[in-house]
Amino acid sequence: MSDATLEFLRSVVGDENVSVTLADREAHSLDESHHPPHLPDYVVWPDNEEQVSRILAYANEHRIPVTARSGGSSLDGNPIPVFGGIVLCFYRWDKILEVRPEDMLCVVQPGIVYDELNRQLARYGLMYPPAPASHDVATIGGMVNNGSGGMHAFRYGVTRDYVLQLRVVLADGRILKVGSQAAKSASGYDLVRLFVGSEGTLGIITEVTLKLRAIPEKSAALAVFPTVEDAARAASQIIAAGIIPGAMELMDAETVAFANRYCNLDLPESPMLVMEFHGTPSSVREDVEVVKEIAAECGCTLYQPATTAEERENVWRARSQAHLAVKELNRDCVVTIGDIVVPISKYPDAVKMAHALGKKYGIRVCTFGHAGDGNVHTDTIARRDVPGEPERAHQVHAELIRWAVEVGGTCTGEHGIGLGKREFLELEHGPAVAVMREIKRLFDPNGILNPGKIFLD
Numbered sequence: 543m544s545d546a547t548l549e550f551l552r553s554v555v556g557d558e559n560v561s562v563t564l565a566d567r568e569a570h571s572l573d574e575s576h577h578p579p580h581l582p583d584y585v586v587w588p589d590n591e592e593q594v595s596r597i598l599a600y601a602n603e604h605r606i607p608v609t610a611r612s613g614g615s616s617l618d619g620n621p622i623p624v625f626g627g628i629v630l631c632f633y634r635w636d637k638i639l640e641v642r643p644e645d646m647l648c649v650v651q652p653g654i655v656y657d658e659l660n661r662q663l664a665r666y667g668l669m670y671p672p673a674p675a676s677h678d679v680a681t682i683g684g685m686v687n688n689g690s691g692g693m694h695a696f697r698y699g700v701t702r703d704y705v706l707q708l709r710v711v712l713a714d715g716r717i718l719k720v721g722s723q724a725a726k727s728a729s730g731y732d733l734v735r736l737f738v739g740s741e742g743t744l745g746i747i748t749e750v751t752l753k754l755r756a757i758p759e760k761s762a763a764l765a766v767f768p769t770v771e772d773a774a775r776a777a778s779q780i781i782a783a784g785i786i787p788g789a790m791e792l793m794d795a796e797t798v799a800f801a802n803r804y805c806n807l808d809l810p811e812s813p814m815l816v817m818e819f820h821g822t823p824s825s826v827r828e829d830v831e832v833v834k835e836i837a838a839e840c841g842c843t844l845y846q847p848a849t850t851a852e853e854r855e856n857v858w859r860a861r862s863q864a865h866l867a868v869k870e871l872n873r874d875c876v877v878t879i880g881d882i883v884v885p886i887s888k889y890p891d892a893v894k895m896a897h898a899l900g901k902k903y904g905i906r907v908c909t910f911g912h913a914g915d916g917n918v919h920t921d922t923i924a925r926r927d928v929p930g931e932p933e934r935a936h937q938v939h940a941e942l943i944r945w946a947v948e949v950g951g952t953c954t955g956e957h958g959i960g961l962g963k964r965e966f967l968e969l970e971h972g973p974a975v976a977v978m979r980e981i982k983r984l985f986d987p988n989g990i991l992n993p994g995k996i997f998l999d
């Protein structure tokens with residue numbers, strides 16, 4: 543920490559928008575992951591792009607790390623300032639700058655929360671669809687930088703598929719506008735896609751233009767199965783039958799039990815698929831019936847259309863809170879979440895493998911996830927006071943990731959590499975990692991932007 547830097551920051555954003563108090567530094571030292579916190583030296587709340595640009599130019603000149611932060615809900619240490627320096631906060635940048643229903647797009651500041659954006663868009667009959675389970679805290683800036691997906695991503699795509707244009711401040715303070723507001727473009731390299739999922743390591747996002755979709759007619763159903771493999775098999779057969787649910791989420795029995803306790807619900811404590819069907823009134827009715835037949839062929843023991851808003855709300859609450867439920871009800875343990883994605887035909891094997899590895903290493907495992915996408919989240923629950931247990935939990939994730947990559951999958955579908963998956967980057971991408979490093983050096987030659995993330999050194 544230096545007096546000169548503090549003076550500089552105060553001169554740019556005003557005394558009240560810089561803090562060096564321990565309370566503020568602690569509040570900005572962590573995310574929702576199992577990774578240990580790390581204190582930043584300065585917490586800064588900039589007010590506009592010009593201020594961001596001046597701060598970055600200064601930080602670049604003085605080699606001060608800068609980590610952007612929005613909702614702080616990441617699951618792999620993505621916004622933890624592991625090298626200290628400045629945390630730049632964007633959660634106050636929560637305005638919708640423009641909605642253009644006729645062009646099906648909106649322009650927003652990066653700090654707006656997903657749910658709030660959709661609440662405002664509903665007035666126009668429009669939505670921004672990915673629906674992360676953290677919908678009530680995740681911001682658009684965080685979603686763009688983590689390349690987030692969610693419960694609706696199978697039908698509609700992930701964040702990457704919706705970002706048309708970005709305003710970005712580079713490490714040296716230059717301000718860029720990348721992309722366009724046209725529905726498609728073949729003009730030059732696609733820098734928008736480069737920034738999406740870059741975890742704040744290539745630039746600071748100050749404005750996002752998003753493509754929108756019309757809100758469809760919806761219906762929902764819950765299907766209960768004897769085993770988690772049956773549920774996963776049903777998911778892959780539903781997709782093979784050409785049905786594209788608006789959402790298709792899997793939870794194993796243990797996850798449902800935790801969600802019941804945490805959310806005060808009484809869902810059947812068996813493996814289940816929670817589905818939403820989107821389309822026209824007649825198409826969603828048809829989907830509910832066809833899926834019922836496929837589920838029955840896979841051994842479904844209870845198929846319950848969620849007809850009332852309350853029923854729908856209960857099952858979605860259980861799924862949205864699944865990870866928090868596991869984490870909060872096991873506070874004396876290290877709960878680590880995995881995020882592999884495999885080709886959909888391998889989905890049943892992925893779920894089976896996660897449980898088999900849990901048994902092999904003697905670790906409690908809960909599985910849930912976005913079944914439509916082939917995305918399995920594996921929560922390992924490791925007792926802190928049992929020597930070797932956290933290390934064995936790590937082995938569960940490591941072996942699962944190695945298997946996923948071997949069958950053509952990826953180590954992360956939506957949480958990003960952050961801190962925890964850096965060791966698998968090379969395994970998944972091989973020599974392409976060297977190219978990624980060159981890109982990083984091009985955008986951020988002094989390595990000030992969110993250092994310590996994505997790459998191992």
Ligand SMILES: Cc1cc2nc3c(=O)[nH]c(=O)nc-3n(C[C@H](O)[C@H](O)[C@H](O)COP(=O)(O)OP(=O)(O)OC[C@H]3O[C@@H](n4cnc5c(N)ncnc54)[C@H](O)[C@@H]3O)c2cc1C
Pocket residue numbers: 573574609610611612613614615616617620621632652673674675676679680681682683684685686687688689690691692693741742743745746747748862863865866956957992
């Ligand atoms: C219970 C729970 C459920 C979850 N479910 C899902 C899910 O279904 N799908 C999913 O994808 N994720 C999920 N997540 C993870 C997380 O919520 C998402 O990754 C989310 O998009 C992060 O947004 P945030 O606003 O919290 O970002 P933060 O955690 O604040 O930041 C995320 C990353 O973006 C960078 N960043 C933030 N703002 C900027 C900016 N303006 N410019 C440059 N870089 C920036 C940060 O440095 C960091 O690297 C879940 C998390 C929890 C706790």
